[in-house]
Every structure is written in structure tokens, then in C-alpha cells.
Amino acid sequence: MNIDNLTKTIKDEIKVVKERDPAARSTFEILLTYSGLHAVLVYRLSHKLYQKKLYTPARVLSQLAKLLTGIEIHPGATIGKRFFIDHGSGVVIGETTIIGDDCLLYQGVTLGGNGKDKGKRHPTLGNNVMVGCGAKVLGPFKIGDNVKIAANSVVLNEIPDNCTAVGAPARIVKRNGVRVTQDLDQIHIPDPVSQELCRQRARIDELEKQINELKSN
Secondary structure (H helix, E strand, C coil): CCHHHHHHHHHHHHHHHHHHCCCCCCHHHHHHHCHHHHHHHHHHHHHHHHHCCCHHHHHHHHHHHHHHHCCEECCCCEECCCCEECCCCCCEECCCCEECCCCEECCCCEEECCCCCCCCCCCEECCCCEECCCCEEECCCEECCCCEECCCCEECCCECCCEEEECCCCEEEEECCEECCCCCCCCCCCCHHHHHHHHHHHHHHHHHHHHHHHHHC
């Protein structure tokens, strides 16, 4: 990445922060205090190293960013333009994750695997996707363009374009701006036990990943 490209990348990332965060007051403040911006900029560099097969330096750089920001982005992930992580603490983005342009993640989001897949293990997000705080998207499926995922949702299956998904496990509540009505009966009523098991399984997967990392160090 040459100086001109680096400068443009930084300007684009700062512009996104200003557009999406009403608390952002100045470029200087953003550069100094926004951990999400720091994590993304370090990712851009570590990803370049990863593409050149300099895997160890790339991972070292990403782990340093994790220590400094609380945000873990694997350098093997593919992330599009104007990506913004708001607040950011606890965000985890796995190695085979693909993220489109103009996406927004809030704190505590996990874009992870389900522990069963090989190769492509992590989700693919389309363009203009918003993932709310604490949400987990687990598996190698596609999240379409213009999708909104509510806070603390657990997404285990594909979501089409222009949808809003809520819950654990997540269900589509709005499609193309129109609310999706679901007539509940005694068979299809949401199961709170199943929902809690999904939450706990997501938490267990996250803890197992952290344990494996500690063992490898």
C-alpha cells in the first residue's frame, strides 16, 4: 500500500466515523480516541501481509491490535470499503469472514464459526449490513445486502437481502420494509429453552476459541 492509497484509506475511514457517529467532533479526536478505527487500520496493514503469505507477522500485528483495542480481526478476513466498528470492545471477526462495503458492527459482535465446518467457516456479509451489539453470526452462510441484525441476536442461517432479523435463534421480522407477520400456535410458539441453549452454545464456542488460543501461546 503506497502513501497515496494509505492516505485515502485513512480519510475514507474517518469520513465514515463522522457520518455514522454523532458523537464524533473532529478528525483529530477520531484519530486519537476511536479504537474501532485503530483496529480497522491495523487490519488493513496486517491483511496486506497475510496476502503476501507473511502469516506470522500478520497475526502478531493483529494480536497487538487486539491487546490495544479489545477488537480481534483475523488478517485473513476480507473486508470491504468504509467499514465501521462503533465502540468495538469484544468484537471478533474470523479468518474466512467476508464483509462487503459500508457495513457497521457494534460492540460484542462475533462473526464466527460453528465448530463443525472446514475451509470456509465464517459468514459472508453483503453491502450495507448492520449488526447490533452482542449479536453472534455463526457459520459459513450469506447475510444479504441491506440487512439489519438486532442486538443480542444469534444468527445460524442465511438471511436474504433487505431484511431485519431479531432473536435467538434469529428470525426475520421485516422484509423489504414490510413487517413479517407470524401467526403463532401451540406448535410454532417460540421455545425459550431452545433460545437460551443457542445463547449458551455461542458463548461456549467463544470460550473454547479463547482456550485454544491460550494453549497455542
